[in-house]
Amino acid sequence: MATGADIRAALGSDFATNALPSLPRTASTQVSQAATKNSSQPRRHKRSLLRRGGKAVHWSRDSTGVSSRRDQLRLIRWRRARDDEEPFARFAKYDVHAELPQYDAEIYEAHLTHPEWTKDETDGLMEAYGDNYGKWPVITDRYDTGRPRSMEDLKARFYGVSATVLSLNTPISSMTGPQYTLYDTLRNFDPAKEASRKKLAEGHLQRRQTEVDEETVLLGELQRIMLNQANLDSEREDLRRRLDHPLANTNGYQYNTSQALTQLWQQLLQTDRMKKNQRLRATGNQTFDGLPGTTPTSARPRDSIAGISDSGAASGRRPTRDSLPSATTPGSTLPVDMSKADLARFGVVVAQDKISSGITFASDRLSKPRIAKSTLQTDKIAAILTHAGVPDLIALPTPAVIEQFDAIMSKVHALLDMRKLAEKEEQELRVRSAEAA
Amino acid sequence: MAAVLPPTQAPSKDDYAGDEINALVLDPGSYTTRAGFAGEDTPKSVTPTHYALSKSGEHIFGENAIHLPRGDVEIKNPFSSDGLVEDWDTAAKLWEYAITSRLTGARQTPPSKNGLNDDPVKDGEGDTAMVEDMEKMEDEEQSRTLEEYPLLMSEPGWNPVKAREKTIELAMEEWGVPAFFLAKTGQLAAYGNGKATALVVDVGHQNTSVTAVWEGMVLRKSIMHSNIASSFLSDQIRHMFTTQQVPLIPHYMVKTKQPVDAKVPSNATYTNFDTPPHASFRRLEEERVLTSFKESVVQAWPGPGRLDSNTDAVKMNPARPFEMPDGWNTVFGPERFKVAEGLFDTKSAYPDPSTNSTPPKSDDSIPSLMHRALNACDQDTKAPLLGNIVLTGAGSLIEKMPERLQTDLQALYPNPRVRVIANSSSVERKYGAWIGGSVLGSLGTFHQMWISKEEYAEFGAGIVERRCK
Numbered sequence: 001m002a003t004g005a006d007i008r009a010a011l012g013s014d015f016a017t018n019a020l021p022s023l024p025r026t027a028s029t030q031v032s033q034a035a036t037k038n039s040s041q042p043r044r045h046k047r048s049l050l051r052r053g054g055k056a057v058h059w060s061r062d063s064t065g066v067s068s069r070r071d072q073l074r075l076i077r078w079r080r081a082r083d084d085e086e087p088f089a090r091f092a093k094y095d096v097h098a099e100l101p102q103y104d105a106e107i108y109e110a111h112l113t114h115p116e117w118t119k120d121e122t123d124g125l126m127e128a129y130g131d132n133y134g135k136w137p138v139i140t141d142r143y144d145t146g147r148p149r150s151m152e153d154l155k156a157r158f159y160g161v162s163a164t165v166l167s168l169n170t171p172i173s174s175m176t177g178p179q180y181t182l183y184d185t186l187r188n189f190d191p192a193k194e195a196s197r198k199k200l201a202e203g204h205l206q207r208r209q210t211e212v213d214e215e216t217v218l219l220g221e222l223q224r225i226m227l228n229q230a231n232l233d234s235e236r237e238d239l240r241r242r243l244d245h246p247l248a249n250t251n252g253y254q255y256n257t258s259q260a261l262t263q264l265w266q267q268l269l270q271t272d273r274m275k276k277n278q279r280l281r282a283t284g285n286q287t288f289d290g291l292p293g294t295t296p297t298s299a300r301p302r303d304s305i306a307g308i309s310d311s312g313a314a315s316g317r318r319p320t321r322d323s324l325p326s327a328t329t330p331g332s333t334l335p336v337d338m339s340k341a342d343l344a345r346f347g348v349v350v351a352q353d354k355i356s357s358g359i360t361f362a363s364d365r366l367s368k369p370r371i372a373k374s375t376l377q378t379d380k381i382a383a384i385l386t387h388a389g390v391p392d393l394i395a396l397p398t399p400a401v402i403e404q405f406d407a408i409m410s411k412v413h414a415l416l417d418m419r420k421l422a423e424k425e426e427q428e429l430r431v432r433s434a435e436a437a
Numbered sequence: 438m439a440a441v442l443p444p445t446q447a448p449s450k451d452d453y454a455g456d457e458i459n460a461l462v463l464d465p466g467s468y469t470t471r472a473g474f475a476g477e478d479t480p481k482s483v484t485p486t487h488y489a490l491s492k493s494g495e496h497i498f499g500e501n502a503i504h505l506p507r508g509d510v511e512i513k514n515p516f517s518s519d520g521l522v523e524d525w526d527t528a529a530k531l532w533e534y535a536i537t538s539r540l541t542g543a544r545q546t547p548p549s550k551n552g553l554n555d556d557p558v559k560d561g562e563g564d565t566a567m568v569e570d571m572e573k574m575e576d577e578e579q580s581r582t583l584e585e586y587p588l589l590m591s592e593p594g595w596n597p598v599k600a601r602e603k604t605i606e607l608a609m610e611e612w613g614v615p616a617f618f619l620a621k622t623g624q625l626a627a628y629g630n631g632k633a634t635a636l637v638v639d640v641g642h643q644n645t646s647v648t649a650v651w652e653g654m655v656l657r658k659s660i661m662h663s664n665i666a667s668s669f670l671s672d673q674i675r676h677m678f679t680t681q682q683v684p685l686i687p688h689y690m691v692k693t694k695q696p697v698d699a700k701v702p703s704n705a706t707y708t709n710f711d712t713p714p715h716a717s718f719r720r721l722e723e724e725r726v727l728t729s730f731k732e733s734v735v736q737a738w739p740g741p742g743r744l745d746s747n748t749d750a751v752k753m754n755p756a757r758p759f760e761m762p763d764g765w766n767t768v769f770g771p772e773r774f775k776v777a778e779g780l781f782d783t784k785s786a787y788p789d790p791s792t793n794s795t796p797p798k799s800d801d802s803i804p805s806l807m808h809r810a811l812n813a814c815d816q817d818t819k820a821p822l823l824g825n826i827v828l829t830g831a832g833s834l835i836e837k838m839p840e841r842l843q844t845d846l847q848a849l850y851p852n853p854r855v856r857v858i859a860n861s862s863s864v865e866r867k868y869g870a871w872i873g874g875s876v877l878g879s880l881g882t883f884h885q886m887w888i889s890k891e892e893y894a895e896f897g898a899g900i901v902e903r904r905c906k
Contacts, residue, residue, distance in 0.1 A: 066884050073616050073889035075458040075587065091454070091881040131906070132654065137815045141656040142906070151815055198816040205819055209851040 057081075064088070068095055098134040100126055101165035111164050117157055121145050125158055152191035152198075159186040349399050362397040369409045377416070384412050456881030460587040461540065461614075463532055464622070464871040467516035468642035468667070468831070470535040471871040475589065475878025479864055480871045482539035487514050487721055488531060496527060498534040503721070506689045508712025512721045518664060520593050520644040521600060529607050537582050587616035587887055589878040591870050594621045594648050594660035601905070602898035609893045616887035618878075619905040623648025624655045625873030626829040629865070630858060636822040638807060638842070639870065640832030642667045645780075645803055647810040649822055654906070656818075659810040663801035665780055667832035670735070671727045673776040676787035681772065686763045687722030689714075694764035703765040726762060731835065734759050734769050737777040739837040740844030744778040745785055777835055781845060804845040820853045828859040829869030 058081035063074040067088045103112060108119055124145040132138040140151040163186035170179060338348065347362075370385070372378045382392075390408060394401060457476040464471040466486060473480035489497040489510035497503065503512060515524040515531060522528045588608055592601065601619060608617045627635040627650040637648045645666040649659035678685050684703070694705035734757045738744040744751065751771050760766035779786030781804055783797040800809065807826070811819050823846065828839050839859035847855045860866050877883055888904050896903075 066887075068885045069889070071889045071891040073887060073891065075616075075884060076585075077456065077458045088456075088881065088884065091456070091884075094454075094882045095885065135652050135654060137651045137656060137818045138654045140815055141651075141658050202816050205816070205850065205852055207852045209848075212851040 068092060096133075098130050098132075100130050101162045103161070103165055107165070107168065111168060112161055114157065114160070116153075118146075122157065122161065125154060126161075129158060150191075150195070152194045155194070156189055156191040159189045163187045347399055362399075362402060363394075365402050366394050366397050366405055369406075380416060381412055384415060388412075454880050454882055456884065457879045458587065458884065460589055460616075460878040461536060461583075462589045462591075462871060462874040462878050463536060464591040464625075464868070464874055465522075465528070465532055465535075466641055467514065467520050467644075470532060471868055472532075472535045472540060473871065473875065474540065474586075475875045477875055478872070480868055480875075482535050483868075484531070484535040484538070486516060486531065487512050488527065489513075496530055498531055499538065504689075504725075506708075506710065506714045506718065508710060508714055510718070511715045512717040516643065518643055519595075520641065520646075520662070521596065522603075525603060525607070529611060533583070533612065541582050541585070583612040583614055586614070587618075587878075588612070588614040589618045589620065589874050591622045591625055591874055592619050593644070593662070594623050594646055594655065594657075595662055596621075598902060601901050605888065605893065605898050605901045609890060614890075616889045617893070618883075618887055619901055620874065620877065621648065621655050621660075622646070622870040623660065624650050624653070625871075625877065626869040627827055627873065628653075628876050629869045629871075629873030630827045630829070630860065632825050632827055632858070634818075634821050635825040635827045635858075636807065636810065637827045637829065638803065638833070640666055640780075640803070640828075640830040640838075642832065645806060645830075645832065647803075647806045649810055649814050649818070651814075651818055651822075656814055658813040661806045661810045661813075663797075663806055665783065665797060665801050665803060665806075666830075667731075669797070670731065670777065670780065670832070670835070671724060672789075673779050673787050674727050674730055674735070675723075676790060677772055677776050679790050680787065683767070684761060684763070684765055685723055685726060686761055686765075687719060687726055688762040689722055691763045694762075697764050697766070699758075699767045701765075703761065703763040705763040707763075730759055733757070734773045735777050736773055736836040737780070737838045737841045738774045739840035741848070743782050743785070744774055777838075780835075780838075781841060803842065804849065807842075807846060808849060823850055823853050823855050826855065826857045827869075828857055829866055831867040833859065834863055834866055 059078050060081040061076060061078050063076040065072060065074055105119070108122070112122070114122075125139075125143060128139045128143045132142060136151055136155065140154060143149070143154060163183055166179070166183050166186065172180070172183070175183060338346075342348075370378065370381055372381055385408070388408065390405070394405070455476070460475040462471075462473055462475050462480070464480070468486055470482075470484045470486050471480035472482040472484070484498060485500055485503060487503055489503045489505075489507070490513050491497060492509045497510065513524075513527075515522055515528040517523040590604060590608070592604065604619060605617055608614045622639055623637040623646060626637045626639055627633070627648075633650070633653045635650050637646075637650060639646045639648070643666055644662045644664055646660065646662040649656040675685070677683075686703075686705075686707075690707050692706045692708045694703065697704050736754075738747060738751065748771070751774050754770075754774075756768035756770035757773060758766060758768045775785070776787065779797070779802075781802055783799050783802045786797060788796060799805065811822060814822060826842070826846065828842065833839075839857045843855060843857040846857070860869070865872060886904065888900055892900055
């Protein structure tokens with residue numbers, strides 16, 4: 001077998017001598033040197049197979065025996081000359097034999113007798129097991145000594161013998177864990193159960209086309225359901241993620257609430273209106289756009305996350321004048337859409353007359369009327385109220401209470417006026433009677 | 438044999454199991470005999486198993502020799518219709534020819550006949566001694582051609598014990614091979630397809646065989662064979678030709694021909710022989726025409742269902758033209774499906790018009806063979822076997838045959854997964870068993886299984902039964 005190097009050498013020498021016969025010796029060597037020099041330079045195209053590799057490898061044709069054979073068979077092969085390894089050593093590890101339980105006639109008589117098995121049959125089984133490397137389908141196929149036996153019978157016998165031999169070699173009490181597991185498995189082999197399992201398996205193999213179709217359809221249905229389930233789950237997950245998204249109250253995206261968005265919209269709309277050519281168009285909704293000229297943010301009801309959005313807005317940019325919350329214009333602070341019951345419940349009163357500016361407390365309306373311009377008068381009012389049973393401090397100034405209190409106070413004032421008048425008349429009368437007397 | 442790797446895991450590079458020892462692999466069939474060196478991809482020597490027997494009793498072998506139209510030879514075949522060797526003497530010569538003609542070099546012409554020793558002047562007494570010497574040399578020469586290489590031979594699964602012993606005797610005593618092994622074709626075809634567990638369907642010339650191979654070992658009870666094979670298909674085509682009045686003229690009879698229209702009698706001149714060749718020669722040559730017909734026209738109905746329940750669908754397929762060697766031509770429509778249908782459903786086979794021979798048995802069709810083979814296997818092995826059906830043999834090269842077997846088997850076993858593995862390369866299919874032998878013979882782990890000359894001397898021919906299971 002010629003190697004690439006051999007062929008190259010042969011070709012090279014032929015080439016040098018045949019192609020340039022007329023040139024003097026030196027010239028031809030120069031040319032061949034140049035040729036080799038050229039060939040050693042890196043070339044763009046792929047190197048030819050003949051030129052691959054470095055040094056020539058020597059091969060030898062020798063015959064060797066097979067170490068795992070008892071006889072002197074010598075096999076001839078080509079191999080690398082320096083390859084000293086015994087060629088069959090590589091394959092020795094594949095020479096695996098089945099493990100067989102070892103027993104002799106004595107042990108057989110003492111422990112292994114079986115009503116349905118003779119010793120010859122048992123020996124035959126052991127031999128078949130060893131010959132066929134423990135492959136049960138093959139053993140069943142090949143085993144034929146005497147009566148016909150099923151694979152289950154053979155297995156039961158073999159496992160039985162194995163278990164007994166195992167327990168004879170190592171008593172159960174001194175078995176290691178794996179040994180005992182093996183022993184237990186061997187002992188518990190139930191041929192009847194195995195046979196019935198096979199019967200079931202056979203029934204499964206012989207199922208009719210309709211049953212197979214039905215199964216296919218059902219599997220397809222399940223597949224569909226599971227696919228939909230997966231879709232649904234992913235959608236639900238997506239939704240949850242959107243809802244439960246932790247609010248970054250420092251540096252995150254600032255416009256993550258509708259309020260913040262509305263605010264942004266309004267800012268941009270405001271600035272846009274200042275410009276000559278407007279690019280933004282109002283939505284037409286007062287709630288979003290805000291009233292031109294008014295301060296829109298004060299118009300929205302205070303809610304639980306307003307603080308967050310406010311702080312977000314505040315941290316994000318310098319607050320403009322328009323966006324500052326203002327307390328000076330109560331405007332339409334009143335929630336308009338409240339039922340009568342709610343109005344009564346929250347003590348909302350729609351004032352008919354003009355209210356003085358500034359904040360007023362409902363309790364003021366209970367305390368202020370008590371104070372008159374003079375201390376004397378105040379004392380008198382207090383005396384009357386005490387007499388009438390009105391406490392100095394009224395806990396809950398509901399509209400009803402205030403109304404009632406106002407009624408009482410007007411009566412108190414009337415009383416005070418009447419009394420003043422009566423005292424005046426009495427005084428006049430006393431003066432007149434003294435003159436007459 | 439070896440520590441078991443999971444089938445999905447490729448062995449590591451260290452575990453490359455090849456160890457080529459130049460063993461010879463011989464795969465004798467009833468139509469061709471394949472021989473070559475183990476470790477090669479294809480057999481180097483493919484020799485027809487038919488041979489020519491001259492009136493003088495000379496055996497003439499080889500593709501070039503047997504197709505000569507000679508009046509004085511008869512074409513014979515050493516195999517019986519069961520795919521077993523009938524004529525052992527001729528088979529031995531033929532196999533030797535197959536090996537020596539292409540592989541180990543032709544035997545030297547004996548010195549007594551090569552002309553170099555023809556001494557015109559005979560000098561009386563010295564001559565006799567020389568002839569004896571030469572005869573001795575000839576004997577040595579004869580045994581030297583085969584004794585260099587171990588020989589791996591294939592055999593049909595139903596080969597009787599006597600034939601097996603005869604084979605090893607032949608190899609050991611006549612050829613003097615250093616080591617010998619006999620393997621069943623089914624198991625070799627499985628190895629050739631890289632399967633340790635497979636249900637091998639081998640469609641040969643005389644016989645179709647089904648063999649279950651479990652983890653590299655043949656399940657003997659599963660081996661089924663019938664003669665619903667390639668030669669049966671040839672007969673079907675002949676019957677079809679007879680019923681359709683198609684003339685079957687082999688090539689050697691035609692001298693010149695003119696193109697004619699379809700179904701018009703041919704316009705050809707025929708060769709006249711002084712001594713016309715034997716009828717067996719004509720049959721052999723007709724077989725060649727039939728082979729080309731099989732290759733170009735015949736197609737199996739791919740299913741689902743049988744052919745007769747799909748007649749309308751069959752008619753949708755385009756017809757194919759075929760021209761006989763003498764120029765007679767026509768197109769074949771549904772017939773080209775119908776001739777192959779007998780392989781799968783013997784009831785729809787063409788009946789033999791000439792004789793009233795019995796039609797083939799229905800359980801001899803290929804799907805029935807497979808069914809019977811599976812029934813002989815253990816329950817737990819059936820599903821893996823159904824998933825690894827290996828289709829091989831030159832007879833399986835009929836178009837759509839793998840598809841048809843797949844649908845038939847799937848209809849028979851709707852539940853498990855059925856997979857018919859048919860190599861798309863026709864060479865791999867033709868020489869499936871030989872390639873398996875080539876793989877086996879070049880495995881390093883196999884070399885301890887050879888039956889050596891020494892062992893044969895010790896145990897006799899009976900060792901083949903113990904070793905080659």
